[in-house]
Structures are given as structure tokens and as C-alpha cells.
Amino acid sequence: MFSSLKDKSVLVTGGSKGIGKGIARVFAKSGCKVLITARHEDGARACADELVKAGGKAAAFAADVTDFRSMQKAADYAVKVHGGLDVLCANAGIFPQVKIEDMSDETWDITVDTNLKGTFLSVKACLPALKKSGEGRIILTSSITGPVTGFPGWTHYGATKAGQLGFMRTACIELAKYGITVNAVLPGNIKTEGLTDLGPDYEKSMAASIPLKRLGVVEDIGYAALYFATREAGYVTGQTIIVDGGQILPESMDAINQA
Numbered sequence: 001m002f003s004s005l006k007d008k009s010v011l012v013t014g015g016s017k018g019i020g021k022g023i024a025r026v027f028a029k030s031g032c033k034v035l036i037t038a039r040h041e042d043g044a045r046a047c048a049d050e051l052v053k054a055g056g057k058a059a060a061f062a063a064d065v066t067d068f069r070s071m072q073k074a075a076d077y078a079v080k081v082h083g084g085l086d087v088l089c090a091n092a093g094i095f096p097q098v099k100i101e102d103m104s105d106e107t108w109d110i111t112v113d114t115n116l117k118g119t120f121l122s123v124k125a126c127l128p129a130l131k132k133s134g135e136g137r138i139i140l141t142s143s144i145t146g147p148v149t150g151f152p153g154w155t156h157y158g159a160t161k162a163g164q165l166g167f168m169r170t171a172c173i174e175l176a177k178y179g180i181t182v183n184a185v186l187p188g189n190i191k192t193e194g195l196t197d198l199g200p201d202y203e204k205s206m207a208a209s210i211p212l213k214r215l216g217v218v219e220d221i222g223y224a225a226l227y228f229a230t231r232e233a234g235y236v237t238g239q240t241i242i243v244d245g246g247q248i249l250p251e252s253m254d255a256i257n258q259a
């Protein structure tokens, strides 16, 4: 049985929708005090209100992960409203789909700035408060795309998601002396608001290539992140967990069809 995470202070970047909202919901349900950050305050606030309505403890703050000062203010706010900071879920990310031949420098740069530099800036801004926690936890939302698989239109995205793991493997060594662990969740295809917009046919064809025959739900990622945050996971650092319904395993569609 895991020790309770009750009253741990958690900051989730990109917590206003999609996977971040799922992570926030799971931590709030576990009794944590959750600060939801996103660029748009209305979205973050709506999500926090939902969690509070459901009996959780949550607050919202507008912060952009590409802006260090903004992330410092978010970390300070977590300390102010929740009395400290124990867990950073560095989850904010963007994935504009565009092939190399059509990609502008700007698209490359904003993707790298948000997903990779944003991870670094979020960690750096939260570090002083996480050090004070004594058993700080940093949990990155990476992806199977980049570290394990590829998909046309996502060279830049895949590079950032693989880059997060390179960052993690040295960060965990540097931060071990503060009792801070750094781990990453690698989601497969997760059903978010954005994906729902692509329609039921898209979802059906994606699900057909997954051994468990369904897309993930955002809570699937939340529970994996929650494990890394537990006291019992305190000896696990610099590690990854793939949460993808077995998606990366079949050698071909034949492997799926013959099962």
C-alpha cells in the first residue's frame, strides 16, 4: 500500500486541458493541493473550479513555460497558496503537425521553446521550492513519439520529446543530492479534447493498431505520474514508463490481425 499523498503541493503545467487536466484530477483526488498553470487563465481557473467542486483543493495561475519569470511567479504562487511545493508535473506541450519540407524556422523554434526549453525553465523555476520539500518530485510528460517511435510531421516534436529524456538523465543526477527524483511518463495515443475533434473514424483507426484496442484516457497518464510522486517511488529516478496500451509492440499490422 502506498503512503498517502494528502496535502502534497503539486504544480501541473498545461493543466487546463488534455493530459495535464487528467494529471491534475488524479492528484486532486488523492488529496493533493494542485496548482494548475496554463497561458490562458480562464482555462486554468475553470479546471481548478471543477476540481474544487468535486471536493479537491486546487488553484489556478496563468504562466507561460517559455518565460522563466512567469514560471518563477507560478512557483512562488504555489508556495504562497499551498505552503510549499513538492511535485512539479512538467506537462505543457504543443504538437503542430508539419513535414520537414514545409516547416518554417518559427514552427521548429516555438515547438522546441515550449516542449524542451519549457521543461528546463519549469524545472529551474520550481527548484528552490522543490529543494525545500526534502522529497521533491519532477515528473515530465514526454511521449512515445521521438524516444521510441516516429510519425510523419513530427520531427521537431519527436526531437523535443526525446530531448526531455536526455535532460532528465542528467537532471536526476544533479538533483539527487536534494532528495529530488526526476522521471518521465511516455504516453501513447491519449483521448483528449483535441483528438475528439478529429472524429470517431480517426479514433477507430488509431484504436485498431493498439493491442488493448482503445486509446488511453487522460487518467491513465495521471496514475503513472502519481506513482512517481509516491514516497515508495523515492528510489526510482531517471526512469521512464510507457503508457500506450501496448501500441509500440506489434512488429506489423499482421501481428495485430493474427492475435
Ligand SMILES: NC(=O)c1ccc[n+]([C@@H]2O[C@H](COP(=O)([O-])OP(=O)(O)OC[C@H]3O[C@@H](n4cnc5c(N)ncnc54)[C@H](OP(=O)(O)O)[C@@H]3O)[C@@H](O)[C@H]2O)c1
Pocket: 013, 014, 015, 016, 017, 018, 019, 020, 037, 038, 039, 040, 041, 043, 063, 064, 065, 066, 091, 092, 093, 094, 095, 114, 118, 141, 142, 143, 144, 186, 187, 188, 189, 190, 191, 192, 193, 194
Ligand atoms: N495527447 C496525446 O495523445 C499525447 C501523447 C503523447 C504525449 N503527449 C504530451 O502530453 C502533453 C499534453 O498534451 P495534450 O494532448 O494534453 O495537449 P493539449 O490538450 O493541447 O493541452 C496542452 C496544455 O498545455 C498548455 N500550454 C500550451 N503551451 C503552453 C505554454 N507555452 N505555457 C504554458 N502552458 C502551455 C495549454 O494551455 P494554454 O493554451 O492555455 O497555454 C494546455 O493546458 C504534451 O507535453 C504532449 O507532448 C500527448
